[in-house]
Ligand SMILES: Nc1ncnc2c1ncn2[C@@H]1O[C@H](COP(=O)(O)OP(=O)(O)OP(=O)(O)O)[C@@H](O)[C@H]1O
């Protein structure tokens with residue numbers, strides 16, 4: 574496999590503690606080993622201004638404003654992130670791996686937060702324009718297992734439960750369904766991966782689907 578002839582945008586989605594950052598890091602190691610410039614980032618966040626909005630959103634300070642206002646703040650963070658980090662990286666041919674993106678807004682603020690679909694579509698369009706992930710890996714896991722994993726990690730880091738982790742069981746069950754619905758609506762873009770498997774097996778499955786979708790096709794095109 575050669576270096577990247579074309580930048581690719583891969584997002585990782587799913588509920589709390591499903592292993593998104595673990596798997597993003599593993600895929601980045603694989604891609605860098607293939608000689609590909611790989612940028613890793615996250616939402617909300619990824620740029621200094623978007624990280625400031627992340628603190629406001631995850632601390633719960635924006636919650637009293639309501640879910641529509643939270644959706645607008647996620648979109649504001651995304652505008653800066655896309656303009657200053659994601660689009661420039663893709664333009665120079667780097668691959669961008671992003672921990673959560675617009676599907677999280679669709680699931681958390683849309684399916685679970687009750688913000689109208691048309692409103693979210695307008696916000697999404699304003700934030701991302703024509704940008705769309707080339708691949709979205711949806712990590713699927715029972716929410717009780719994901720929340721338990723997230724709690725172990727959080728306690729080890731001495732952190733408090735955040736605004737969205739603190740939602741009730743019904744919210745987290747509904748999120749799982751919402752991500753599976755997104756995958757069913759856009760099967761060309763989204764791949765659902767069983768996140769209940771050991772991390773090495775999940776990493777292997779993701780590597781295989783990325784290689785098959787992009788790197789093997791690229792190698793054939795170059796022959
Ligand atoms: N397949 C796995 N099996 C068991 N534990 C795992 C697995 N993948 C990740 N973990 C552990 O679960 C915890 C959460 O993983 P990680 O931070 O990657 O999840 P996340 O989806 O990014 O979480 P969040 O939604 O809170 O950002 C970590 O302690 C990680 O080591």
Ligand SMILES: Cc1cn([C@H]2C[C@H](O)[C@@H](COP(=O)(O)O)O2)c(=O)[nH]c1=O
Nearest residue numbers: 616617647673674677678681682737738
């Ligand atoms: C992008 C995005 C995120 N969220 C929520 C989902 C999570 O609870 C937090 C992010 O924390 P993580 O540890 O990095 O997963 O924010 C959301 O509600 N809407 C969004 O668009």
